[in-house]
Amino acid sequence: MDMHTKNQYLQVLQDRYFMAKTKKEKSSILDEYCRNTGQKRKYVVRKINHYNFSLKKKRKRNKSNIYSLDVVIPLIKIWEIFDYPCGQRLVPLLKSEVERLRDLKEISVSDEVLEKLKKISPDTINRKLRKKKEELILFLQNKKRIKPSSVLLRKIPIKVCDWNILKLGYIAMDLVIHCGYSSSGLYICSLNTVEISTGWWEAEAIMGKRQVSTFEALKNTHSRRPFKTKGYHSDNDASFINDILFRYCQENELEFSRSRPNKKNDNPYVEQKNYTHVRKILGYFRYDTEEELEIINSLYRDELRLYRNFFCPVMKLIKKERIGSKIKKEYDNPKTPYQRVMESREVSQKTKKELKKIYLGLNPAELKRKIDEKLNMLYKVYERSKNEGRKLDFSNFSDTIEQKASPGLEIFENRLHQTLVDARSQGG
Numbered sequence: 001m002d003m004h005t006k007n008q009y010l011q012v013l014q015d016r017y018f019m020a021k022t023k024k025e026k027s028s029i030l031d032e033y034c035r036n037t038g039q040k041r042k043y044v045v046r047k048i049n050h051y052n053f054s055l056k057k058k059r060k061r062n063k064s065n066i067y068s069l070d071v072v073i074p075l076i077k078i079w080e081i082f083d084y085p086c087g088q089r090l091v092p093l094l095k096s097e098v099e100r101l102r103d104l105k106e107i108s109v110s111d112e113v114l115e116k117l118k119k120i121s122p123d124t125i126n127r128k129l130r131k132k133k134e135e136l137i138l139f140l141q142n143k144k145r146i147k148p149s150s151v152l153l154r155k156i157p158i159k160v161c162d163w164n165i166l167k168l169g170y171i172a173m174d175l176v177i178h179c180g181y182s183s184s185g186l187y188i189c190s191l192n193t194v195e196i197s198t199g200w201w202e203a204e205a206i207m208g209k210r211q212v213s214t215f216e217a218l219k220n221t222h223s224r225r226p227f228k229t230k231g232y233h234s235d236n237d238a239s240f241i242n243d244i245l246f247r248y249c250q251e252n253e254l255e256f257s258r259s260r261p262n263k264k265n266d267n268p269y270v271e272q273k274n275y276t277h278v279r280k281i282l283g284y285f286r287y288d289t290e291e292e293l294e295i296i297n298s299l300y301r302d303e304l305r306l307y308r309n310f311f312c313p314v315m316k317l318i319k320k321e322r323i324g325s326k327i328k329k330e331y332d333n334p335k336t337p338y339q340r341v342m343e344s345r346e347v348s349q350k351t352k353k354e355l356k357k358i359y360l361g362l363n364p365a366e367l368k369r370k371i372d373e374k375l376n377m378l379y380k381v382y383e384r385s386k387n388e389g390r391k392l393d394f395s396n397f398s399d400t401i402e403q404k405a406s407p408g409l410e411i412f413e414n415r416l417h418q419t420l421v422d423a424r425s426q427g428g
Contacts (some may be wrong), residue, residue: 008035012047071116074107078117079129081106081365082311087122087129089313089334094118106365144227156241159257159266160234168197168346169230169253172270173218175209175239176278180286188287189239190278191217194270196233199314199341200225201277202305205296207288212237216246217242220332224305226341226351231255235267249299277308280376289385295378299371307367309337310359 001009012031020026034041067075078101079085082093092317094117101107102114109117126133176190191204191214204217204228222229231254234240241258249256259266281304287296312333321328335343338359343350 001037008045009033009037010044014043017048061183067116067120067124067128070109071113071120073112074109074126075117075405076132077107077134079125081368083307083368084133085313088315088331089124090092090125091120091122092313092334094120094313095368101365104363104365114349123206156246156256156258157317158260167230168195168344169228170196170233171229171231172196172267173240174235174267174270175214175237176274177209178285178286178287182286186288188293189214190282190296190300191219192270192274193218194273195225195227195337196269198343198344199269199339200227200337201273201308203278203300205293205300207236207290209239211239211242211244215244218245224301226330226355227344227347229254229346231257233257233259235259235264237260239311277304281371282344282378285379285382287378287382289381291381292378292385295374295381299355299374303367303370303374306358306362307364307371311364311367312336313339403404 010033013029017029019024020029030041030044033039033044078094078098079090082090082097087094098107098109100112100119101110115340171193173191173193177187178189178190179187186208188205188207189209191206192201193203194201202221202222206213206217218232232240232245232249233256236258246256248254249288281299282296287293315331315334315338317329318332319330321330338355342354343345
């Protein structure tokens with residue numbers, strides 16, 4: 001008996017098999033087929049069920065849509081207020097800030113919608129906001145560095161991601177340059193600093209990359225932190241690896257370490273903040289005027305630092321395990337830097353009371369509006385400066401060219417990049 005004949009035989013028996021009322025009758029039919037064809041019983045059962053699968057009607061699940069538009073619309077507004085966090089970081093904010101936003105009349109929702117917003121899961125948030133998350137792509141540029149003294153480099157120890165995240169007071173820092181498409185001339189740089197344990201962020205804008213200016217900016221950020229600084233960690237930029245900062249750390253008994261050359265992963269805590277806290281806000285334009293410097297520092301010293309430290313949760317990596325070729329990472333619950341500082345035993349009760357008083361007096365939606373207003377003001381100043389013309393030094397030419405370029409071209413390209421899909425940001 002060939003296979004075609006066996007299949008025809010099976011089609012004849014399957015009608016009897018499906019019409020059988022008892023298990024015993026079905027078993028006798030299977031025994032008959034296996035005895036006559038010599039095929040295995042399990043194989044025959046799978047084959048009969050395969051024939052039956054095409055005959056079955058698929059039932060549609062009557063799944064109710066719990067989170068309809070009356071929930072999604074305020075969810076999108078809250079997501080925008082807190083600067084587009086991922087679902088994992090938005091969940092704790094929904095639980096703690098939704099009622100407050102309603103009391104401040106920033107959102108108008110019923111009690112039923114309010115309870116749904118508090119119960120919504122991170123995966124559901126990501127699914128509901130998937131179309132809205134197609135924003136903000138990076139346009140990376142290389143930056144030229146001046147090599148510091150090799151003698152001083154040997155005095156400063158290298159540290160490679162072996163941080164104890166339970167100890168408060170260790171600051172990672174980096175310079176973010178705002179030179180646009182040309183690194184010639186004098187332009188604004190952002191000193192970006194983050195405390196490793198809590199994620200507390202401070203920044204200061206300076207004109208140029210002078211060592212003295214960088215040091216003064218570092219002292220300004222130090223005065224705004226609500227805890228004592230114990231050490232600094234930087235890359236190998238000459239703005240940090242210099243005698244001024246080295247002597248300051250020795251005199252004040254501060255630890256000073258650096259990362260390996262050309263190894264950004266040695267300084268990951270501040271590198272990720274370079275995008276989320278600086279580039280995402282200011283873009284890749286060239287800023288080189290005093291008016292722009294004043295607006296940027298106004299953001300860093302007031303609204304932006306309050307918004308980031310009090311209302312933007314961060315997740316800390318607590319465990320990393322390699323399983324074959326994959327790395328499994330485990331994170332703690334998302335908390336804002338303010339919450340982590342309040343939980344720290346190294347911060348005095350007096351400082352905590354002052355921080356709580358500041359927190360209760362803040363409106364996150366109002367902070368977001370003021371940030372947007374200052375950014376609009378900054379872009380207007382930028383466009384006006386472009387119309388007046390900026391001096392650009394092109395390395396392909398021997399002479400310096402004063403070019404009055406079209407002010408809208410660079411802005412258009414930057415905004416176009418910021419509205420494209422960033423596939424890597426779907427998780428956060």
